[in-house]
Amino acid sequence: MSLLEFQNVTLKFGGLTAVNDLSFAVEEGEVFAIVGPNGAGKSTVFNLISRFYDPFAGSIRFDGHDLLQVKPSGVAAYGVARTFQNIELFEHATVLQNLLVGRHRHRKTNLLSEVLFLPSARRQEVENREKVEEIIDFLDLQAYRDKMISGLPYGVRKVVEVARALATDPKLLLLDEPASGLSVEETTDMRWWIDDIRRQMGITVLMVEHDMGLVSGVSDRVLAMADGAMLALGTPAQVQSHPAVVEAYLGKAS
Amino acid sequence: MRIVFKTNYMQDIRPWKDGYQLGLYLALLAVVAAAPWWLDDFYLGELTNVLIWAIAGLGLMVLTGHTGQVSLGHAAFLAFGCYANVILLEAGVPFLIAFPLAGILTGIAGVTVAIPALRLHGIYLAIFTMALSILMDDVIVLAEPLTGGVGGKFIGGVDIFGLTIDRWGTPVQFFWLVLGVTVLVTLGYINLLRAPLGRSFIAVRDSEVSAQAMGVDIARTKMISFALSCAVTGWAGALMGMFSGAFNNETFSVVISIQLLMMIVIGGLGSIHGAFLGAIVIGFLPQFLSISKEYVGALFGGNTVAIPGLEFGIFGMILIAFILFEPMGMYGRWLKIRTWFELFPFYRKDMFKRQKSYLKTERLR
Numbered sequence: 186m187s188l189l190e191f192q193n194v195t196l197k198f199g200g201l202t203a204v205n206d207l208s209f210a211v212e213e214g215e216v217f218a219i220v221g222p223n224g225a226g227k228s229t230v231f232n233l234i235s236r237f238y239d240p241f242a243g244s245i246r247f248d249g250h251d252l253l254q255v256k257p258s259g260v261a262a263y264g265v266a267r268t269f270q271n272i273e274l275f276e277h278a279t280v281l282q283n284l285l286v287g288r289h290r291h292r293k294t295n296l297l298s299e300v301l302f303l304p305s306a307r308r309q310e311v312e313n314r315e316k317v318e319e320i321i322d323f324l325d326l327q328a329y330r331d332k333m334i335s336g337l338p339y340g341v342r343k344v345v346e347v348a349r350a351l352a353t354d355p356k357l358l359l360l361d362e363p364a365s366g367l368s369v370e371e372t373t374d375m376r377w378w379i380d381d382i383r384r385q386m387g388i389t390v391l392m393v394e395h396d397m398g399l400v401s402g403v404s405d406r407v408l409a410m411a412d413g414a415m416l417a418l419g420t421p422a423q424v425q426s427h428p429a430v431v432e433a434y435l436g437k438a439s
Numbered sequence: 440m441r442i443v444f445k446t447n448y449m450q451d452i453r454p455w456k457d458g459y460q461l462g463l464y465l466a467l468l469a470v471v472a473a474a475p476w477w478l479d480d481f482y483l484g485e486l487t488n489v490l491i492w493a494i495a496g497l498g499l500m501v502l503t504g505h506t507g508q509v510s511l512g513h514a515a516f517l518a519f520g521c522y523a524n525v526i527l528l529e530a531g532v533p534f535l536i537a538f539p540l541a542g543i544l545t546g547i548a549g550v551t552v553a554i555p556a557l558r559l560h561g562i563y564l565a566i567f568t569m570a571l572s573i574l575m576d577d578v579i580v581l582a583e584p585l586t587g588g589v590g591g592k593f594i595g596g597v598d599i600f601g602l603t604i605d606r607w608g609t610p611v612q613f614f615w616l617v618l619g620v621t622v623l624v625t626l627g628y629i630n631l632l633r634a635p636l637g638r639s640f641i642a643v644r645d646s647e648v649s650a651q652a653m654g655v656d657i658a659r660t661k662m663i664s665f666a667l668s669c670a671v672t673g674w675a676g677a678l679m680g681m682f683s684g685a686f687n688n689e690t691f692s693v694v695i696s697i698q699l700l701m702m703i704v705i706g707g708l709g710s711i712h713g714a715f716l717g718a719i720v721i722g723f724l725p726q727f728l729s730i731s732k733e734y735v736g737a738l739f740g741g742n743t744v745a746i747p748g749l750e751f752g753i754f755g756m757i758l759i760a761f762i763l764f765e766p767m768g769m770y771g772r773w774l775k776i777r778t779w780f781e782l783f784p785f786y787r788k789d790m791f792k793r794q795k796s797y798l799k800t801e802r803l804r
Contacts, residue, residue: 261654273649290654292635299634300627314448
């Protein structure tokens with residue numbers, strides 16, 4: 186059984202078909218990339234998984250659960266974490282606090298024990314910090330640990346967002362354009378990190394990315410989309426040379 | 440600059456940075472608790488008033504400062520707490536039960552109000568809550584058998600284990616009662632902010648979309664925030680009633696709501712310090728004005744006529760000045776001053792300048 190399954194998913198905004206009869210499956214332990222021109226529906230696929238939209242038709246299953254039965258805040262509990270294309274961090278909080286919000290799905294204490302800060306709340310905080318420190322170490326964020334997000338450069342924010350997603354201890358990590366706006370070195374760093382996330386942490390990665398260097402460098406399989414529909418699915422090399430993909434990006438040879 | 444080397448997690452989890460900081464706050468608490476020995480009864484009363492406003496400010500700070508939900512209707516909850524307290528006391532409930540219960544009932548009322556307000560954002564929520572504040576006036580008049588209507592209600596002293604606490608009879612005891620409530624509420628607030636719930640409030644304030652993706656239930660979180668905020672405000676209202684001794688439908692007008700919101704903006708949104716600093720401004724401004732009016736009058740040999748609306752005028756000007764020059768409030772200004780001294784001579788002018796926000800993810804609804 187695949188980790189994530191899309192079956193004939195269709196989503197329409199009024200007259201516009203954003204996702205058209207899309208079916209694909211992400212296997213456990215792989216890095217799966219979605220590519221396509223602007224407006225192809227890549228981010229919409231992510232937002233469907235996050236349950237921000239209800240599909241018109243079709244089914245989305247994750248790890249044996251029907252995702253469509255879950256409310257948006259319940260998706261994280263199954264082990265799906267994500268980043269956003271335009272960075273959605275908690276601006277007026279420190280890096281550490283942002284990461285600790287990622288631990289929210291593991292919260293076991295209730296209002297009363299937190300307001301009184303009972304030993305159970307204390308223990309939970311220590312546990313959360315152990316996990317978060319591991320991730321700070323992993324992504325080299327020590328220097329920014331207690332810095333406010335609002336004062337951080339763009340490149341660091343991108344990494345913090347990945348860190349926050351990892352803090353939730355996910356099975357599936359959704360990366361929405363992890364390399365957009367990053368310098369060449371930062372992109373290289375990101376590439377190794379994605380590789381390590383899969384190898385060391387055993388987390389399946391689903392990413393949307395335009396940088397073909399990054400895509401062919403880390404991903405096992407690539408899905409190419411255009412106008413909400415699937416164009417090609419296969420290894421990076423297969424997809425890059427697929428005639429329909431070439432046509433979608435460059436137009437038809439006359 | 441003091442640099443704290445952290446060697447274990449508890450150093451990060453405990454609310455104070457190091458022994459020095461803890462010592463400072465304990466010293467401040469000791470000085471305030473000793474106020475009856477270094478202040479006369481009039482100023483002790485003023486200080487009590489400031490503390491009550493600070494509690495109300497803490498209540499609103501939870502909702503507006505930390506969860507990002509603007510409320511212009513908190514006077515309604517002050518009134519609710521005040522009347523609940525008095526009605527329970529009149530029914531013969533002992534103060535030690537009536538007072539906590541008044542806050543809890545206000546919290547429940549807050550949740551009831553929050554349910555329809557959950558879908559409202561920004562200015563619409565402000566208008567909704569403001570309407571609530573205006574409505575409360577009429578509700579109090581209409582519920583005359585319970586509230587005494589326009590005639591209002593009176594409250595005398597209360598008993599705690601045989602100890603009479605009365606604003607006029609035993610102002611010192613009343614001061615300590617208020618101080619005790621202030622300390623408890625503040626400690627609870629500090630605990631909340633270092634626990635998952637407090638962080639989820641901040642998450643909802645800064646980005647609902649990603650809070651949701653992290654598994655934070657937006658509606659639930661907002662509701663809990665409303666409940667906590669209203670409960671604390673209810674306690675402040677109960678103390679306010681005991682402080683003034685008499686109140687009616689006009690005591691907790693919408694003006695109080697606006698004043699409360701202005702107070703936490705001036706103090707600094709999103710910080711516990713802000714509620715206290717704002718309360719000091721609100722509490723002492725009338726005194727400061729009347730003293731300076733006498734002084735100015737004496738200087739020019741004129742008589743000291745009361746100028747109508749002077750207080751609100753000055754207050755409004757202070758607010759405008761803050762929004763223009765220091766949107767982070769008094770606490771934000773203090774942080775800057777402190778950083779200047781800590782880093783001297785390396786402070787840069789743009790250190791606290793907020794970077795322009797990058798494009799936000801399109802709001803999904």
